[in-house]
Amino acid sequence: MSSYNPFNSTIFNKVIMAGTGVILVLFVIGHMVGNLQVFLGADVFNTYAHFLKSTGELLWIMRLVLLLCVVLHVYTSLKLKFLNMKARPEGYSVTSYVKSTLYSRTMIYSGIVIFLFVVYHLLHFTAFVTNPEYADYSENYGPVLQSSGMIDHSGNIIQVTEGEGIFDRHDAYKMVITGFNKPIVAIVYILAVLFLALHLSHAIQSMFQTLGWSGPKTTPRLMLVSKLIGWGLFVGFASIPVSVLIFGLGKGVIG
Numbered sequence: 001m002s003s004y005n006p007f008n009s010t011i012f013n014k015v016i017m018a019g020t021g022v023i024l025v026l027f028v029i030g031h032m033v034g035n036l037q038v039f040l041g042a043d044v045f046n047t048y049a050h051f052l053k054s055t056g057e058l059l060w061i062m063r064l065v066l067l068l069c070v071v072l073h074v075y076t077s078l079k080l081k082f083l084n085m086k087a088r089p090e091g092y093s094v095t096s097y098v099k100s101t102l103y104s105r106t107m108i109y110s111g112i113v114i115f116l117f118v119v120y121h122l123l124h125f126t127a128f129v130t131n132p133e134y135a136d137y138s139e140n141y142g143p144v145l146q147s148s149g150m151i152d153h154s155g156n157i158i159q160v161t162e163g164e165g166i167f168d169r170h171d172a173y174k175m176v177i178t179g180f181n182k183p184i185v186a187i188v189y190i191l192a193v194l195f196l197a198l199h200l201s202h203a204i205q206s207m208f209q210t211l212g213w214s215g216p217k218t219t220p221r222l223m224l225v226s227k228l229i230g231w232g233l234f235v236g237f238a239s240i241p242v243s244v245l246i247f248g249l250g251k252g253v254i255g
């Protein structure tokens with residue numbers, strides 16, 4: 001006699017996938033809006049980056065939630081594939097693409113590319129493993145010094161210059177501009193967000209369906225919303241490397 005295990009049910013796993021997907025999409029939208037501040041100049045962008053870092057424990061809670069979502073999202077996607085295969089071990093004798101689209105057929109591949117990109121992205125802009133010099137990019141801000149001289153800063157004697165701000169913070173603006181000045185890096189980012197657009201254009205609509213929002217009128221509308229979000233994210237994210245590489249955004253900060 002086989003007993004029912006809810007953890008192995010398709011609907012349970014689909015709900016986990018949809019729930020974690022919602023959180024990841026909200027993060028990506030917020031991240032894009034935050035990054036678009038690069039167009040407002042170094043001061044605004046660095047203030048934003050500095051604010052994120054200053055949130056301390058909150059930042060770590062957000063990182064843990066994101067990590068948990070990624071792990072659960074990947075795990076349930078593999079589990080659903082396995083459950084589908086178990087339900088239909090022979091597979092279809094004729095491959096049918098009725099109702100499937102380029103997007104839905106490439107989900108697993110676009111998902112793998114996005115995962116690999118995020119690993120590279122964290123090594124690039126967060127952990128500075130690919131470019132250790134980014135860790136030393138800093139800028140002065142805050143109230144401007146009236147004269148130059150040597151001061152005692154928490155036990156360290158440092159040189160201060162007239163006209164500079166009295167505080168010091170990471171120059172995330174210079175890091176992003178320097179990063180995207182390398183064509184290969186800019187192209188990797190543009191391709192990654194292209195895959196993100198392909199993935200989300202299908203995923204968001206599929207997520208709505210899982211949560212029970214479907215119907216002859218609703219489904220086409222949700223498909224449109226899904227594509228608008230996916231391609232909107234592509235335009236927003238890709239506009240940054242494109243502007244740096246082709247239109248010389250922030251050229252002045254590169255020595």
Ligand code: HEM
Binds near residue numbers: 066
């Ligand atoms: C043009 C595209 C992008 C730019 C310019 C960009 C920029 C940045 C920067 C500057 C940071 C480091 C923040 C800091 O520590 O000061 C960061 C972190 C991060 N980015 Fe991006 N990003 C881009 C695209 C993406 C995409 C498409 C994703 C996800 C699919 C993503 C996911 C993340 C994550 C998870 C972090 C780590 C957040 C943290 O733990 O602090 N980014 N990004």
